[in-house]
Amino acid sequence: MACLLFRIVSFATLILTVFSAIEAAENDQEFVPRRQQGIPGPPLSPADAISKMTVPSGFSVEAVAAEPDIVNPVAMTFDEKGRIWVTESFEYPRLSPGPGRDRIKVLEDTDQDGAIDKVTIFAEGLNIPSGIAVGYGGVWVANAPDILFLQDTDGDLKADKTEVIVTGFGRTDTHELPNSLTWGPDGYLYGLNGVFNHSHVKHRGQDFVFTCALFRIDPRTHDFELFSEGTSNPWGIAFDPNGEAFVSACVIDHLWHLTESGYYRRQGGPYPPHTWELGSIVNHKHQMAAYCGIEYFDSDAYPAEYRDCLYMGNIHGGCVNVDVLQRDGSTYFAKPRPDFLTANDVWHMPVDQKTGPDGCLYVLDWYDRYHCYQDARARPGDVDRLKGRLYRVRYENTPRAQLFDLNQETDDQLIARLASPNRFFRDQAQRVLSERASSAAIPKLESVVLDESAAQKTRLHALWALIGARQLSEEFSLKLLSHANPQLRNWAVRYQGTVASDQAEIAQKIRELAHDESPDVRLQVAILAPQVDYLPTVPTLLEVLHHSPGDKLIPHIVWQNLHPQLEKETPQYLALMQQSPYAQSEAALSLLPRAAGRILGTRSLSVEHVATLVKLLTAQKGQESQLAACLQRIAAQTQSRELTGQRLAQLKSELAESLSDVMAAGNKHPGYYHAANLAIAWNDSKAMQIVPQVFTSTSEPADRRVAALDALLAAGHPQAITLVTNYFETSGKDQAEVGRVIQTLGKSDSDVIATLLLERLEALSSENRPKAIEVLLQRPAWTHLLLSQIENGKLAKDILSINQLQRLVSTSNANVAQQIASIYGTIKTGRDPSRTFIVAQMRRLVTSEQGNPHRGIEVYNKLCGQCHKLHGKGQEVGPEITVNGRGNLEQLLSNVFDPSLVIGKDYQAVTVLTIEGRVLSGLLVEDSPSRVVLKLQGGKLETIARDDVDAMKTSDTSLMPEGIEKQLAPEEILDLFAYLTLTKPPADPAAELISGAGTIDPNSIVLPSTAHNLLVDAKISTNIPQLDAGKRGEARDPIFNPKTGKFVRNSQWHEIGVASRADLGVLSEEQAVTWTATWDQPVNVNFLTLSGTYPNQPQPDTAWAVEAKIAGNWQTLERGQGGWYNSGRFVWGWPGAVSVPIESLRVKVFSVDEKTPVRSIHFRGEEGFSWFAGNLLPETSVVRQ
Template sequence: QFGLAFDDFGRKFICSNRNPLQHVVLHPRYLKRNPHLAFSDTVQDVAPPGDAARVWPLSADHTTAAFIPSLMSTPHAGTFTSACGISLWRGGALPAAFANSAFICEPAQNLVQRQVLTPDGPTFKSVPATPGHEFLASADTWFRPVFSATGPDGALYICDMYRKVIDHPQYLPEFIRGTLDYEAGKTMGRIYRVVPVNSKLQTQNPKLDKASTKELIAKLNDANGWVRTTAFRLLAERNDGVGDSDLKQAVMSPAPGRASARVAALHLLSKAGKLGSEIFDSIRMNETPDEFRMVAVKLTEGRTETFAKTFALESLMGVSGPVGFQGVLCLSGPHTPETVAYLAMFAFRHGTNRWARAALFSSVGSQGQALLESSASNFGYYSQPEWLPLLTELGQLIAASDSPTNLGSALATSMGFHLGIDKVKAVPAQSAFASGLGNGARAKGLGKDGRSALVTLASANPDTARRLGELFAAASKTVSTASAPTPERLAAIDLLAHSDAAIAGAALQSLIAPQTPNELQAAAVRALSQLPGAKAGEWFVERERWRSYTPPVRDAVLTAMLSQPALQLVLLEAVEKSVVQPWAVPANRRNPLLKHKDAAVAARATKAFQPQGAADRMKVYEDYKAVLALPANAKNGKAVFVKTCAACHQFAGEGQRVGPELTGIRLQPAEAILLHIIVPDAEIYLGFTAYDIETKDGRSLTGLLTSDTPTSVTLRAAQGVEETLLRANIAKLTSSSTSLMPNELEKTMTRQELADLMAFLKGQ
């Protein structure tokens, strides 16, 4: 289920059963150096994961995990389910066309896939080399490739476990577990050597352990990746200093050679403490591959010499994403003004890439304002949609890391009064920055006298307050302009959340209509719920309006109301008055009311929702079994799925990946599927436990914990909406004993619709 491989330049790749190829982009230690950075990822899926990870087997479908409910999100014929044993082709007997290839073993479906990697900023993306057929596949269902590697002769070696059954018994249907021989084939494993037809292989043992140091250094340039790696290992073990001059020549020579050989020489010199200024000077003056420069920059990390710091700084000026990315990771604060200027140049070149931004903000630490001052003159350029996340995240970082007294000056700087910024061109960038700054300031509770935190910050400077008012007016116009790019409208909506009801209420309310895309409606709901002085709660639950919401918008309304203490009581009153039916508020979302700190409110909620116990739900299940006998229409069932289930589940590529993926559920008995619908708490699958988070600014959030680092966590709610929270802003985090899937879902459809849904899920 796992794999580990490195390329010629030390970049680390891994895999797991449904993630066929991943790149470890950065180490968590880099994120840890800035506790104010809300970023929790360290690994990039190079190949599409999950049900997008296609394979083309020759054997029959035996992905047996589909038979058990607890794994119904993982088994799918025609996709990776057991990716392991990855290797990166680094040269040997295979043709040159195999460069930049990864081999991925898939024992469950009896094949090995080759994928081709291409650079994608500081990371990679990959696609199958031959869509429609595999590099190696067998109709023999006992063929179980689990490991691949290059051998001393340059061939690709594949280890075949060769077993009849590789599934653990618990992953098989109960009725078949006792009929299988789980040891069948345990003495029959084999190793395949894969070579081109009529190829000429190295047949003699290279005997590298007998080679001289000079001979080993020459082998660093060998065409065979195994030979290069072994020579490097032996040289590192010897570390006798005999070949230092040859290693320096390998690094400094302008003559062409393998970049990987020069990289190996760099590492050996670094290990020996012989990586001096003359080497970095030669790299600076000569034309060298980006990968080689990237490694050279990495080896400056932790060094205090001026030449090493200068070399790392200069890397930020280049157009190469990987080189500059590594340079930013090597630079830790506090920074001099010169270094901040270099960081601003890196932001200008690479700030549209999320990994580049994470590296940048992890390095800048609490000097966000200095970075802002070095970047503000570019706001006209940064107003393009792809640049807006850079400004929003910078605003959030400054608000999280700086003192409240300094945030007003950051807002004034972004307005650019002293920089001659074109006000019209800069509006989207200024709005994005102000929105991010406002989000961070709100989390600190900086609003005063019924005003938002952002307005409070601006009030200290009349020019800033006036300009912020102009931005609010421009944002109101943008959100109402249907032809405006969606990223600009979303940024404008986010900014209006920091104004007030008089300025933004009408514009935001006009978006919550069937004609508006769900993404914009949900953003408008969030913004309305945050407006100071707004009566958004009463507006959200007006009877006719509540009935008009589509499921995604209704979910956004519930999320907004349950996360705001003042709106929670409005929602409770709507439930008590039957404007909102109790079943419309999922059981796992009711905790802010059922566990309210005011005992009287909690008692009202308990009475209003009248939660059914497990026994009550089982009675409902027994009653609804009759649905299974109804004639059903799977086509109608698809419409029911889209309306009722797609906000959280995916089926055949349609819907959101919050709860388990349901394509493989067709293999389960109909009674089991019905049980999951009627009694969702009967079994909560591994990885789908709900978490409740209370933030220090009073919000209550519920969702799946999809990522966590030493400084932040990421929560995924319905519709796949994710929010990353700094741990410093979390007051309480608890796991829920209930499923994210609501009880009483059957009340949202007729019995005939439920029968149709069952037919659709069963593939009838």
């Protein structure tokens, strides 16, 4: 739900939170949470919050309800009486299903003064109810894994009957649960699900496996279906006056027009085979990227300039954004308008927006300082749990809504309301009429639909009332299908997808509408074509496509409905494509390259069909570009070994002549190079000359040279290895091209390739060396050669990342695994828990001094840009990080140095082992019966024929490697973080630091009075008397208790040490002087401070180490020589960082070598900063301003 952080609470903790909130108020002032650029400050009362809000002139904001009447509100809806139904959640981020503490409340304004005065709890025991709708005799609730139907059978406004309508929604990501239950114009109940919430609905004999999707449920039959798929984390559905669906979404673009059967761009995860994804309808952005809720506003309560637009809640922006729609063929394009409401209060979190019975916009406000789910996951019990607001934005003296009950109104009264200037009443009256399905109302509604004097909106609502009741007769449908109004025709076609009609006249009329003048009508015909038996699917789709040149949506929808038909209907498709008008249709011909790929992927592939397609394009003048694209797809499938053996021989016999003609036409023909890359697969003599020449020609573009090399290696050209060797011996090559050449070399099985790469490995650029290593790890024989170089000391051990070693151990043969064990010892699988220590060390580094962000761009390009895009630069293998993963410094540090701590399923590495022993690892892009496609590091797509796949394995760790701190010098890390911590490119004057970033003066750190020092509870011991109870104090002397503001033991200097100039002799690390704190049970620590008073303590010639005992083993937190870091202060960790369960803490001091004695150890406590170990909340401020 955007990055919405729900809150967990119980009755007991509600009481305690009142006091903890007061206690933490002072420290709250300085903490900047994720995705916020300023200090939140304390929460405001509803009245004070309203006083800070900005709305256009003439508007005002009113509080409709607030805590304690509503707490933790998630979703809302109005019913036919104007009552407000609100879901509350205390359970988020609970992953487990089952009964919970969440509830549904009904809010009423009985005296019509604009404020709620009656609250009824309708239902309890829910578990994150993330969507709600009222209708058809009950209340529909999204309560994953279920969609529930709750009924009040005795009229006491209490749910006493529960029915599970659909089950199988995931809880893998509880801020992307099924949400936004909304009645559609067609009478279906629509809802959304997020990209990382993996769901598997089994319903009435059908399996629906999906993530991000718009689904719908028939309230009468309870049938479930997916309307469309794609986007990211969508939360909010709105329908425009034509009944088209729009959703708001997070992370990637924020506004989408969703059409039935469409598949839209995903934030992450694989696409189904042959998908041609659709994009959003915006090219602008509002503040940040967390959207929640959307409403198409159409009410006369506001002036005209504020109507007929989309209002969207922006969580991070603390505002309501506005977009206005413009038609663009069969789809739309949106443009921004000024924000409608700005809270000027970072606690404001608008999660839902609805038009009320008074015609005003209502805004539901979660109201919390924490916007992002990361805080909820880290500390689910430590966030605010007592607030929630519902506001109304009112224009001047808009009248209050009077009491009403649409259920008590007659059909005539409800039909009259369909002309209301307030869409609230049109929608509610339409729904009630549909639910009633009164036969007496049918002729009256039909009359309104056909009334030319009525407003278009009124006519459509009347039509939708009939459609929702499933009362559109065949006779009336025929009238609509022939009507002059395109929207009436459009909806008449759309209705046919919900009913079973076999009337020949309807079928004939719809076939004629395939070339309707309206793109909306043609679009619906394309959607309907595969749904009904009376429409010949392939001819109908081609007819629609032929009449839709230049449309941005229709070709995608045609393809989504056409490509499944090509599994069996390829002969019909090819026969039609050879006839007029399709053989001359630019729109129809544009799909031929995609059709080629689909035909090649059929289970019973007919090479004749492929040949027919190529010959069809070859015979058409002006289609050279389409022919080239088609040949490129076929060539790619020969190179991936999807076409081998008899099928390849058959392809040669069918295409050799056509390809020869294309090659004979010369390199001015767009298909020349692709024809050669294809023909070389069967050693065509002409191609055997062309392709090597292309690869060796420095005048050819990189794309063409790399494609030629791919063809050479796949075909096993006898000179391929020599040509590659010669390539690397030439100088002045473009490094980006070199990287692509390296990534292509894995197709060869020659050990010469491994030798060639190993000989040049250290000379390769920093961007290309990792690519070469990845290629060497693809084949066991090559891996053996690489490991031998490491074994012999010719290459450093850390040239391989822990991720690579884990992959090799789990997938390689026994010899390689044994070789790894002899070099590296035992390789543990899974995330390395010691990454927490690395994060702490890197935090110290990047906050100690400022790097150069301009140099940081260079570091980013060679390291991060291989997989991530930032500010439009880099590859899209992993998440786009312009708006992801950089909410604050803690989040960024964790994502960079501990990448497997939190990982979405769609970003887990997938490793494929081929039958020839090749090992490839990347993100899964496609997994189909014919092939597997991986996106490798650097963005290269690698296709593996299904017949070549021996095994597939999904890793529990991120594709992003651990240990990048070993690949970079400290200066490079500083430069990289100087770049990554900016909100915009460094050249942009508006660039600011993300929260928590920047240098920290250790002298400004002070322990807050709320912090509990775990050392107070520990048993303290030392191994020499001078540090236990010597002249310089006792072992507990430096321990400071922030809660009391005093040291644990009152002494003169609060210090421990040995006498000045005392000589303890040469001490090895095993003989070190130690100071140890031990607890009876492990304690969680994320922040540790040690004071030495002076920069030279420990002494300049003294070595030291700070260690923690974890699960019975001592692990080093930090070690060094001379004084503590940070001018005499040692600081490890940070408030809100991942905590470490520690059994004991130990400080060691020893000699730096075998000659230097340990002298004069001297540690002194500082008031407000001393020897401290604690587990501090993210909001705890430890920096004195």
